[in-house]
Amino acid sequence: MILAAAAEPPAPDADSEACPVFPAPTVTLDYGSRYEESSSDRSELDSAGNEEVDLALKDADEFIRQLDGLANDALVNPVLAKSRADCVISGIAVWANAGAFSALETENARMTYASRVGGIASAYRQVRDKTEDLSEEKTAIEAWLRKNADFLTEYWSNDAPPKAKMGNLRLWAAFAVTEAALILREPDYINWALDSQRTILATVDENGSMPYEMRRGAYALHYQLHALAPLTASAALICHSDYAYSEDEQAAIERAVAFALEGIADPGAVALVAGKPQTVRQGLNNQEPFSIAFLEAYLSLESDAALDRKLAPLRPLSNSKLGGDLTLLYRNNPAMQPGCFAPKTARSGEQ
Template identity: 35%
Template sequence: MLATPLLFASLVSQAATTSSNNEAEGFQCPDFPEATISLSYGSRYKDDSKSRSELDKEANAAVNKALGPSDKFIQILARLADKAQKKTSQREDIVRCAIGAIHHWAEADSFSEIDSLTANLSYASRVGGIAIAYAQFKALIPQEQEEPTDEVTSVGQLQLLEETDPQDTEEETKKASAEASDDLNESESQAKKNTVQLPEEYREDTKTIEHWLAGLGDSIIHFWETDGPPMASKNNLRAWAALAIIQIGLTVENEDFIEWGLESHRVILDTIEPDGSLPMEMRRGRYALHYQLHAVAPMVTATAMLQEADKRNSQIYMDRLMMAAKFSLRAIEKPELVEEKTDKPQTVKSGLLEQKKYQIAWLEPLLALEENPQLDATINDLRPLRNSKLGGNMTFRFHDSKNDKQDFGENDQ
């Protein structure tokens, strides 16, 4: 792995400056890892492990080392996104800090040299994590809007007059206009309260970031359409690529990206067994259940994100996704359901409450898609649930935006 020699000293000094109304302790922009430009590594698994279920310790360590900087980068961004939602007095400094860091990675053309098959299969999940974090920061920046023209204003007045009962008095008409104006002012006031005002240079930075993300989206799709291995094209790796492409598509308003992500879900879910198991993951021996969960998580999350944008797959695939999710939950409670298929003890512990928080963070978007009071109550004591590659604090985003717990512990993966 190569990394740019650029350091973040200037970025930190610029972004860490706190506003006069900030909290007493202020905000300190953290140190970010250097940008990851090139990735080239082999499989984590032993060469003779056909099911890819026997780890090679040295190879696994090499992969983790190569991906370490980008994984750390995503974790920091996810924590900052969570903090920006809750620390309103520090929000502007946090957004400046994060946008500056992502812009640095964009200008460095990060992930532009992906030089091995295995790297191509796995780096998309890191792109997705960055894209999801960026989308959360972008949502806090007021977007440019065209100023209304006199013609638009007059049309609005005409519409108001046309909709007014001829018998209404002039006073009632003025009252209705005033109420409409109050509603608009309240809406604008709320929008200003939830957003931050950034210098023009940061708006330019967002253009650079989105151009970079769109380029990575094109590269990811090209790989999967031309060089994606047949089995990997139907398993969890394709699901993570789909999550990245869907988020980028939502961010840059590219419907082709969104459709490719949905088509990826269809390709994967077309393989589903009647019980909800995914055969490409059931091949993985003692890791079968682990990878079933690893495939369902990005698909459920992407589907919930699309639902927020009033987009979705056809009902047959929504039903299949729920089948896969429900099988996963049953198998967590009874791993023998998977052991019967693999003839191998599973690495996933038995019992939902025995799972690490980041492994079940996808349950929050699942509950956003389909109500399940029993499941909701079961995981309540585990909240907040976080997974940086899925978007950080999943409880805050999908369950309760007013949740103010802030446990940035080791479970934030």
Template identity: 25%
Template sequence: MTLNVLKLLVFALGALSVSNVSASGYNLPFTPARHLEDNNGRFVCEEKLPQPVEKLELSSIYKDEDESRSTIDPKNKKRYEEAIAGTRAFLTFVTRSASNFTQTDGNRLDEAACALAALDLWARADALSDLKTRQSFLSTTRIIAGSAVAYMQVRSAARLLNFDTDRIERWLTRLAEETVPVYTESGERRSNLQNHRYWGGFAVAAVGVAVGRQDLLQFGYDSYKIGVCQVTEEGVLPLELDRKKKARDYHLHALAPLVMLASLTEANGYQAFALCDNGLQRLARFSLESIIDPSRMERLSGAQQVKLPKGKNGLTRGDRIAWLEVYLQKYPEDRAKYEGLFEGPLYASTLGGRISVVYSLDFRN
């Protein structure tokens, strides 16, 4: 059978129909690759895959005596960066491959093959199965979240590639299931109420949508409510304000999973964006204003804010505000005011890749 005949047969069977419904039966909050029938005919990944990491033993990067957790200890940071480097390399590989597939609307089939092959390799190895510390669990949530969103992007290509995704889904599910008790069975901890909880909720909910697990999606929504319903009338997250000189940084960091959670859950029937009197919009506007002028954040936190990292274009580094593309899709009336803060496409591996490409068809080619 020729390749063209095979493509037409698969297309005729409906496997390539554009739908925001994932293979799990849950709604994706974005439009997946639309033109798989026009793929490049390359069914094999020719890239070197990142090797699995089984064990992680991470600790905080901050000085122990700093109660605000805003002063980095250089030795602690170096130790952390070295320990997590292999895991980050995996996430970068998977999300960039998935983004390349999505950006070409399905033409780069080999990129989907690379993302699936890497996910499958780590699933076969039962990667991240030996997490030695609570910090290891907290940091791994970003890996789970990004991987799950990347998987949502390339899952439709699995049929063309004749790729069995069962192992990937079992692995993601295990990671999500082991994340939940980190927050629910650890007592009264600040990290169960602030940005760590939102990242945990995003990771678990993303897996829920990817594999079709209502309980996981519900945990994500519960985590979202914890965050967005803390937002004050001014738009502040009180627990992130306690980070003193890094309050602005942590407001932006907390917004990323909250925005993604709102997108995932609302696509599947929950009320999210308008929850708690539009708490997410108040938080986003306050935090974005703090990029333009940090004086209000400094007054409320009682500390001069550390500078945000800049990209080559002189603007705030894109990974810090990659969620903004999702936010502006929901609130286009805010685009004129905040679009000058970035140049697209925005990318963050922890959110699943090139988020502008995933959420905006204008960035696809």
């Protein structure tokens, strides 16, 4: 049993069994870049391009927020669990049957849509077993998830731009594939997600910075946080499914999180690495909750009482692309308790 209230109010209100009106399925994505064409390191935002991307993804993002509210509520409200599950599954089935995201017309769409697949998959996984009904809808959803997982593994293994393969977008793909793996019980997907994580963990600097995010100038810390969100959530799901991470891999994740937290405490430290003052505001309390919600997943990997205490007044913490209320899904979930990573062994010469 999971003990906590959902971070975001479900849609509709918690006392209603009615299913909300979901946005129409997004089938085609054909947007360009959020960044100036002349910005080779993608550090100069193009306001018109940014608005175009937001508009193209608006319906999908609203759909995911609705799904999360309903799915999270199903976990904590037994009375409404089945109706919430039926609503989520019926809604996702409409998108699956319509071929959501099946027409990815640009490279940017192919690189960035994975986080939406992951968000939908996470909501579905939360409620899949809350109802014995809707077998046809479940079959359609799972076929859609398999199709997208197959596309993502193929694209990121072979066709994605070389630099993109080493950064946060591949980690979002790994999270989506992890969710599909757990739903479909497909170990090959888990192995691919692990391999993707290892590719990027191997690049983490000794100081904890992620080089392919540090290239982003003023947005470097923003993008390191953006990379850590799917990395830690996927790692938590994989680790708690009895897959092991090596000591070096664990250490790389720990360094990357520590660097990000130090950067939040003093963005100037990241500016020294990235070469530009950072857009991220100073102080944990001043962050957008979604940008630090991944720390709940991280705390299911590492026991860190000091960090847990710092997060206490900020909870609940939510990120819609990772399943909604991460305080609910990780910290208050008995199946995701701290310490999945193996205790550190003493190095030679240490007592």
